[in-house]
Amino acid sequence: MSQAKSRKAKNIVFRRNRLSLRIAFITIISSLFSILTIELTYLNTSNLIDNYNKIIDVDYKDIEMMDAVMVSVYEHQAIIFHHMAEQKPDRKSELIKRAGEIENVLKENMKRFEENVHGTQYEAGYHDMFSLMTSYMKNVKMVVELSQEGDEQTAHYYMQTKLEPIVNGMNKHVKNMDEILQRDISELKSDMKSNTELMRIIARMILAALVLAALFNVSYCVRISNEMISRDLLTGVANFDQMIRVGERMSRSRRRNRLDMYSGLAISIKDFKFINQEYGSLIGDLVLKGYAKYLNDRLNKGEVLARNGGDNFIALVEKEHVDEFLSQIEKVPVEVGEKMGLTLTTRCGIYQINPGDTIYDAINAGLIAVDETRLSGTGDYVWFRQERRDEMIRRKEIISGYHKAIDEEEFVVYYQPKVNLKTRTLCGCEALVRWIKNGELVPPGSFIPVLENDGKVQELDFYVFERVCRDIGDWQRRGIQPVRVSSNFSKLHLHNKDFAKDVLSVVDKYGADPYYLEAELTESSGYEDLNALVYFVSEMREAGIHTSMDDFGTGYSSLSLLRDIDMDVIKLDRTFLRDQADPKEEKMVENIVRMIHDLNRHVLCEGVETEEQVDFLKRVGCTMAQGFLFDRPLTREEFEKRLINPYYS
Structure with a gap:
């Protein structure tokens, strides 16, 4: 026992240290990521410099372009002067042509400018x-034009009084713009130097601050990890590991706060999963x-x-305080x-801790007891009984082996x-499900209630329904005439808003003929959620799928359900066959059958095992039956033979 305690203690310490390291690791990673971000910012400084340089390059190009314009103007002016001095017509034409080319270059340069x-x-x-x-x-x-007309004097006059001042003005303007551009370039270089240096300084300061923050976070997270490991992050109460530590400390106590002075309580919220489904x-x-x-x-x-x-809690409550505490919660x-606002109902399993018990004994006993509240139906508070332990172990084995069995x-x-x-x-x-485990048949009564209580029966129902749809299609393809097959669905499905849609999607998946399908639910389903059941039956009817009510007559409101739910088949519970020799019983059953027929529903009685029961059913007007008298549940292969030979002697 001491070795087991030591191992558990070491495991707790290991988990605490692992959380501390994990927090520190996450902090370091986030800090490194921030450092990387700063480095990227630093690199962006180079991009800023490049952008400045591009702007400066553009300004230099503007200067070069203006200079090119002026060179072209001077060259053009020189050609015009030569044109005026030239006497040969051919040479004049060549000069005019050259002047036109330069004019085109001028226009192109001005356009680019x-x-x-x-x-x-x-x-x-x-x-x-x-x-x-x-x-x-x-x-x-x-x-x-004046030169070509021979008026050289006037042409010279225009050259000197008009063109030269314009060219001088253009030259002066270019010089002014050149000075402006040079000044702007100088200012850009100065701004670039100042801004980039400032960015580098800021980046280094942020980098230094992040490094210091990262170091502080590592130190802080390591310091608070011990507290975090002991608290549930959602509710703020202690977590399981902290409960173990407290319980073990109480076990070592010799005077006050001994563990055997307390009761161990396992607490859960009744139907909490439906709150999650309904409200999110x-x-x-x-x-x-x-x-x-x-x-x-x-x-x-x-x-x-x-x-x-989840919604599961455990508590150590002083024995003298247990009754008051239970009444309060x-x-x-x-x-x-x-x-x-909501009013929640509490389920609770209680175990009175004895001298020598460990905290694990107390928790396990409480969990066994609270599970009994879900299964026994005797109440929401159950005190631990030793004989339940073996049964709970068996139930846990069923749950743990379920997924393997499905796969x-x-x-x-x-x-x-x-x-x-x-x-x-x-x-x-x-269609009935059987579990063949290790070559042996597991009785359905031993695993169906367990899976229903755990919620896994919903998956199992669709597992069966898929195989029914597949088998019907297979029989039709092979020329074997099927009959209508009823598949059982737990009342838990009614909490699923897409229940009908899920059923129809399976039908579409296998291409099964709805005529041969029947969805069977128990009478108690109507008490759980009448509106959901009515909606489901309506959707099935619209899709051409029959519905049936199983275990009719076992509830308190059976007649009202007949009125409210338009099911195709009503299955009488086998309890109707107990007193077939009693005339009053026979009359009552006969009236029930007649009423069901008057409502245009079919009646079937299950659990028929004798010919006397058959005669009784005939007398009361029930024309369909199911039971061991005719056949026990058959394998797929055996049932195929019955489809081929559908007659009973």
Whole structure:
């Protein structure tokens, strides 16, 4: 025992240290990520420099372009001058042609210059240049025309008084813009140097701050990890590991707060999963917080409440305080927001801790007891009974082996025939699931209730239904005439808003003919959620799938269910066959059968085992039966033979 305790203690320490390291690791990673971000910012500084350089390059190009314009203007002016001095007509034509080429270059340079400065502070300078260039070209045209007409004197006059001032003005304008561009370039270089240096300084400061913050976070997270490891992050109460530590400390105590002075309580919220389904996990979390606070506020000093995952809690409560505590938590009001409140019902398993018990003994006994509240139906508070331990172990084995059984197809579908009593012929069947485990047949009564209580029966129901749809299709393809097959669905499905849609999707998946399908639910389903059942039956009817009510007559409101739910088949419970010799019983059953027929529903009685029972059913007007008298549940292969030979002697 001491070795086991030592191992558990070491495991707790290991988990605590692992959490501390994990927090430190996450902090370091996040800090490194921040450092990387700063480095990327630092690298972006280079991009900033590049952008500045691009702007400067553009300004230099503007200067070069203006210089090119002026070179072209001077060259053009020189050609015009030569044209005026030239006497030979051929040579004059060549000069005019050359002047035209230079004019095209000037226009191209001016166009590029316009594109460069468009939308910038230099655009006004371009327009001034363009105005001068336009005036220059206009006067050039006049000089050329005068020269060609032979009026050299006037042409020289225009050259000296018009063109030269314009060219000088353009040259002066270019020099002014050159000075402006050079000044702007100088300012850009200065700004670039200042801004990049500032960014580097800021980046280094942030980097240093992040490194210091990372070091502080590592130190802080390591320091608080011990507290975090002991608390449930959602509700704020102790977690399971903390409960173990407290219990072990109490076990070592010799005087006050001994473990055997307490009772171990396993607590859960009744039907909490339906709260999650109805309102969502966010509301569910708020409910858990409110519920945990309510319980924790009603504990005395020295008592402990811990969350054990989901809606499950465990508590150590002084024995003298247990009865009062249980009375306080039977109904727990929880406020969720300003306009919503819920009243929760508590399930609780209680174990009075004895000298020599460990905290693990107390918790396990409490869990066994609280499980009994779900299964026995005797109440929401159950005190631990030793004889339940073996049964709970068996139930846990069923739950733990369920998924393996599904994956390896250990669950097998059997078919129990339904018989028309008038013709003694096969008229339908019920699909029943059997578990073949290690070559042996597990009785359905030993695993179906367990799976239903755990919620896994919903998956199993669809497992069976899929195989029914597959088998019907297979029989039709092979030329074997099927009969209508009823598949059982737990009442838990009614909490699923997409229940009908899920059923129809399976039918579509296998292409099964709805005529041969029947969905069977128990009478008690109507008490759980009548509206959901009515909706499901309506959807099935619209899709052409029959529905049936199993175990009719076992509830308290059977007649009202007949009125409210338009099912196709009503299955009388076998209890109707107990007193067939009693005339009053026979009359009562006869009237029930007649009423069902008057409502245009079919009647079938299950559990028929003798010919006397058959005669009784015929007398009361029930024409369909199911039971061992005709056939036990058959394997798929055996039922195929019955389909081929549907007659009973």
